[in-house]
Amino acid sequence: MKNFTAEELQANYFKLLGYIDTHITGDRKSQLRKLYEDHAERIMLMPASGNENYHNCFIGGYVDHVMRVIDIALDIKKLWESYGADVNYTTEELVFAALNHDLGKIGTEEAEMYIHNDSEWHRKNQGKIYKMNPANSFMTVPDRSLRLLAERGIKVSENEWFGIKLHDGMYDESNKHYYISYDVNSRLRTNLPYVLHQADQAAARIEYETWVAKQSPLTATTVRPKKSNIETTTALSDSDKSDLMNAFKDLF
Numbered sequence: 001m002k003n004f005t006a007e008e009l010q011a012n013y014f015k016l017l018g019y020i021d022t023h024i025t026g027d028r029k030s031q032l033r034k035l036y037e038d039h040a041e042r043i044m045l046m047p048a049s050g051n052e053n054y055h056n057c058f059i060g061g062y063v064d065h066v067m068r069v070i071d072i073a074l075d076i077k078k079l080w081e082s083y084g085a086d087v088n089y090t091t092e093e094l095v096f097a098a099l100n101h102d103l104g105k106i107g108t109e110e111a112e113m114y115i116h117n118d119s120e121w122h123r124k125n126q127g128k129i130y131k132m133n134p135a136n137s138f139m140t141v142p143d144r145s146l147r148l149l150a151e152r153g154i155k156v157s158e159n160e161w162f163g164i165k166l167h168d169g170m171y172d173e174s175n176k177h178y179y180i181s182y183d184v185n186s187r188l189r190t191n192l193p194y195v196l197h198q199a200d201q202a203a204a205r206i207e208y209e210t211w212v213a214k215q216s217p218l219t220a221t222t223v224r225p226k227k228s229n230i231e232t233t234t235a236l237s238d239s240d241k242s243d244l245m246n247a248f249k250d251l252f
Helices: 006-023 027-038 040-045 061-082 091-100 120-126 141-151 158-165 173-179 192-215 238-251
Strands: 114-116 130-132
Touching: 006 027, 006 040, 006 061, 006 091, 027 040, 040 061, 061 091, 061 192, 091 158, 091 192, 141 158, 158 173, 158 192
Parallel strands: none
Antiparallel strands: 114 130
16 A cells, blocks of 8 residues: 655646657547546546455545556557557557546546445455446446546547456456457457556556555465555545545645
8 A cells, every 4th residue: 555645646646748749649638638637536536446355446546546557557568569469559549548547546537436434343344445436327347438428528549448347357257259259350459458458457566566465465475465554554535535635735
């Protein structure tokens, strides 16, 4: 678990916006910045997952994860290129898909996805620091990501669509139809989903191992999960959020 300061949370958020400024072109640049700025507080504070046994289940974990996925994806692209892979997508498409692959985790325009789990038992015994907001209908993260972009009128190329939709690889049963095909005409025509899935998987694994190592030096090599320590791993209550946002205001 990381304990980001208010200054670090803010710096990470602006660094994330920097990927938009650097890699995204045309109208989409301003559209994406508007989306991310409209939900700045939520994005800065949200975790990457709701269970500390998964990855980056801490305040600011989402931004930290997304930036790591982008960086790893760009490195994997270079690796594939060095071995002669067909790079049938642009760098902008790869960054766009990596940037927005987990966008659905912010929830809807109206309500966040992760909220403080008020059950001490679940937090202590199952590591469920956050729970799903009952105000939102169930939707898979990739589908929610694509819906949020569509609601804002942000254009998504076919390569980007496949990248976001399929980034979980075959961990999502519904993706098998895309990844497993015995007909050459129905196989994926872009390598972007493979590259993004590898990047996301690597980032999540690294983040998980980092968490495990911090639980106890003895578990670092065996990577065994440990029960949550409720005193050191917490989600933000509404009052906590208010205090932290006041700290942010002092930085401007």
